[in-house]
Amino acid sequence: MAAVTSESLAAVLREQARTLESADLAVADELFGAVDVLDSSSALRRSLTDPAREPDERTSVVRGLFGEKVAPTTLTLLEALVSKRFSRDRDLADSVETLAVTVVAQQAEADGLDGLERLETQLLAFRRTVGSSHEVQRALTEPQAGAEALSTLASRLSPDAGAEARLLIDRAVVAPRGLRPEALVERFAEQVAARQSRWIARVTVAQELDADRRERLRAGLDRYFGRELKLDVVVDPEVVGGIRVQVGDEVVDSTISAKVDDLQRRLAG
Incomplete structure (x- = not known):
């Protein structure tokens, strides 16, 4: 269209x-x-x-x-x-x-x-x-x-x-x-x-999550988005730290790399 x-x-x-x-x-x-x-x-x-x-x-x-x-x-x-x-x-x-x-x-x-x-x-x-x-x-x-x-x-x-x-x-x-x-x-x-995609939380982290952290994350995301989500966890060392979550079109990004990128944009602007 x-x-x-x-x-x-x-x-x-x-x-x-x-x-x-x-x-x-x-x-x-x-x-x-x-x-x-x-x-x-x-x-x-x-x-x-x-x-x-x-x-x-x-x-x-x-x-x-x-x-x-x-x-x-x-x-x-x-x-x-x-x-x-x-x-x-x-x-x-x-x-x-x-x-x-x-x-x-x-x-x-x-x-x-x-x-x-x-x-x-x-x-x-x-x-x-x-x-x-x-x-x-x-x-x-x-x-x-x-x-x-x-x-x-x-x-x-x-x-x-x-x-x-x-x-x-x-x-x-x-x-x-x-x-x-x-x-x-x-x-x-x-x-x-x-x-x-509204039901799948695509999670990007710097290091693999153990079972306990994964379950706490899932429960927290369920509360945040108001529905029971299915986690799709990807390990990407380039995110440096923190976590990036995408559910449908909504993105929550608390990674260090995202903060650095944001700072660079502010300095360039």
């Missing part, structure tokens, strides 16, 4: 965090339905991304189109998106899709990192199954195949998929948006994998 679109999507994810947390799989399904509507009409996409129109005008169009058809949570998320700016009109549908996958991932995340890893594993297992068979690939891209037949075939190919994976897999085979179904499933899996 171009910079303007990425910034708009990031803003909605940040500003609507609580709304997304309250959403369920039904909301994700409605968001995917909105993607279908947007994909079907270039005129609608242009109308909802026209920078010459005020945000209130664009949200009014969304309310008129979806207000009686979707849950209030879904409508709130759609209104939040169309109030932002986009680099291209097609980016709006892509952003709605991202919100839908985010909702699905958050449902899996109710079981913490294990839930996200399970969802990613189930998606990638489906991708591998489809990718290993030309016959299956042809069946999933058969132009005459109906949505029910495609969903039935996908279910047979992924019998162990949970509700979250089932929704994403069905979406990929029924409405692949110009991609091969397995390619869209892989894109979904990449989004889920990116979300896992």
Whole structure:
């Protein structure tokens, strides 16, 4: 995505965090339905991304189109998106899709990192199954195949998929948006994998930690970040001393090398 679109999507994810947390799989399904509507009409996409129109005008169009058809949570998320700016009109549908996958991932995340890893594993297992068979690939891209037949075939190919994976897999085979179904499933899996970084604390230290120090560090980080984290500890003598922790986009750096770098920047500035 171009910079303007990425910034708009990031803003909605940040500003609507609580709304997304309250959403369920039904909301994700409605968001995917909105993607279908947007994909079907270039005129609608242009109308909802026209920078010459005020945000209130664009949200009014969304309310008129979806207000009686979707849950209030879904409508709130759609209104939040169309109030932002986009680099291209097609980016709006892509952003709605991202919100839908985010909702699905958050449902899996109710079981913490294990839930996200399970969802990613189930998606990638489906991708591998489809990718290993030309016959299956042809069946999933058969132009005459109906949505029910495609969903039935996908279910047979992924019998162990949970509700979250089932929704994403069905979406990929029924409405692949110009991609091969397995390619869209892989894109979904990449989004889920990116979300896992919120649960992994990448810790860089100068010396190896013994079991007691590692456990005290883990407990302290769990309290600091407010969730149970999985430690990924790397020993790097160049940090000199202290500790560097990264969880998702958040970094806590108390190493001596970081302090020296900061001092050098101050002196140079």
